[in-house]
Amino acid sequence: MAQNSALARLGVTGALYVGPLGTTAPSATTMDAWNAAMRDLGYISDDGIVEGRDEDKEEFTPWQSATPIRSEITKSTQTYQATLWESKYDTVSLYYRVGLDDMTQTGTGADAVVSFVEKGKPERDLRCFGIDVIDGIYHRRIFLPMAEVSERGEITYKSDTLIGYDVTITAYPGSDGYSALRVYKEGWVLPATGS
16 A cells, blocks of 8 residues: 655645635636625634535335345535634624624724614525645635525623634535535645446
């Protein structure tokens, strides 16, 4: 067995983006700039972005056996968790599930005051998301055409802790039928196929 340490990757840096539902997906063949509608959510805590899977499966065991003869995935959910460290419109809007139409601003610049109310039952807030993971010259990209913040962590207000917006994003299949488009530029290639 051959190992290749040059193919061991780190998530050294990257970015998390959000855009309106229906934003055009990035290229599947290049690492061109994101669509202008995608907005960078800024600094993320040093825990980075955590991709998770939650799957359920059903096993089928015949009457004549104690060993299953088949299993079928009955649920497969993918999530992405991050703590956003910048307080700005995009992060506050995402965490509190409020849009621009829900906010009021008086004043401008450093004197601006923004207010909004939280309603009893928030409406769904479906958006698209993008993730870049970068390790030097290597680049991994994930596009979620339809997703939403499904869990929100606590916010801590104290003098030795940055205010962070802990969000878990759940991906759903979009209109094209997929829940994630993944593009890798990492120095590995597909194996040759026999004819």
